[in-house]
Amino acid sequence: MNIxxxxxxxxxxxxxxxxxxxxxxxxxxxxxxxxxxxxxxIEEALSLRxxxxxRVTAISMGPPQAISALxxxxxxxxxxxxxxxxxxxxxxxxxxxxxTLAAAIRKTGPFDIILCGKQxxxxxxxxxxxxxxxxxxxxxxxxxxxxxxxxxxxAPGMIEVERMLDEGREIVEGRLPVLLTVVKDINVxxxxxxxxxxxxxxxxxxxxxxADLPGVDSRKLGLEGSPTRVSRIESPPRRASKVEMIPVxxxxxxxxxxxxxxxxxxxx
Numbered sequence: 001m002n003i004x005x006x007x008x009x010x011x012x013x014x015x016x017x018x019x020x021x022x023x024x025x026x027x028x029x030x031x032x033x034x035x036x037x038x039x040x041x042i043e044e045a046l047s048l049r050x051x052x053x054x055r056v057t058a059i060s061m062g063p064p065q066a067i068s069a070l071x072x073x074x075x076x077x078x079x080x081x082x083x084x085x086x087x088x089x090x091x092x093x094x095x096x097x098x099x100t101l102a103a104a105i106r107k108t109g110p111f112d113i114i115l116c117g118k119q120x121x122x123x124x125x126x127x128x129x130x131x132x133x134x135x136x137x138x139x140x141x142x143x144x145x146x147x148x149x150x151x152x153x154x155a156p157g158m159i160e161v162e163r164m165l166d167e168g169r170e171i172v173e174g175r176l177p178v179l180l181t182v183v184k185d186i187n188v189x190x191x192x193x194x195x196x197x198x199x200x201x202x203x204x205x206x207x208x209x210x211a212d213l214p215g216v217d218s219r220k221l222g223l224e225g226s227p228t229r230v231s232r233i234e235s236p237p238r239r240a241s242k243v244e245m246i247p248v249x250x251x252x253x254x255x256x257x258x259x260x261x262x263x264x265x266x267x268x
Contacts, residue, residue, distance in 0.1 A: 058081045066083060084213075107212070144183065
């Protein structure tokens with residue numbers, strides 16, 4: 001079984017700045033981590049490999065610093081990693097990102113399953129995974145909380161998964177190849193040991209640019225190739241706050257006074 005995992009490096013902070021000219025995140029000098037939902041995707045890929053054999057390839061698109069996210073994936077146990085990094089990719093929206101990742105996945109060769117986290121914590125759109133599936137012409141199954149069954153003996157192969165929905169769970173069957181976006185309920189990601197990190201540091205990770213992706217249309221890459229634009233960025237106005245100190249002699253009196261004030265403010 002050939003499995004591809006798409007991962008993203010995201011800011012490890014809520015203090016994210018946005019470029020007012022382009023409307024894109026400013027990532028330089030910001031501490032970064034692997035998108036937490038993508039760690040569940042990596043773990044599920046490794047579990048499938050343990051059951052069915054094959055190879056797991058991790059792909060990430062981002063600036064050169066994103067290579068550290070791929071090293072973490074290698075430390076967890078993936079077989080290969082590829083970084084997509086080119087100035088022409090900068091500023092990509094979700095559509096352009098999906099287009100570029102799909103081109104890279106085609107280059108890696110035949111695949112059975114693509115795994116992604118359900119969303120990235122910086123953009124929170126949840127659009128890239130399904131967008132990749134559309135670009136590749138395969139079925140996307142989103143919000144997957146459990147893989148019940150995979151059959152490789154038939155042609156085409158089949159997969160049955162459970163999807164987590166707001167109103168409950170849904171069992172869905174689809175044919176391979178397929179793209180899955182997974183939620184955190186699907187597994188518990190393994191911890192990376194020091195020896196795993198050392199091994200990952202010795203592995204050469206290739207960097208692919210736009211020139212390395214056969215058949216891509218340069219007009220569909222990066223900010224210029226993105227159909228969506230951020231027209232305006234505003235910070236919400238600061239809310240005025242008022243602190244009132246209530247002098248009391250006991251905890252019971254404090255509780256009673258607080259309840260009276262909350263009722264007066266119609267908060268209870």
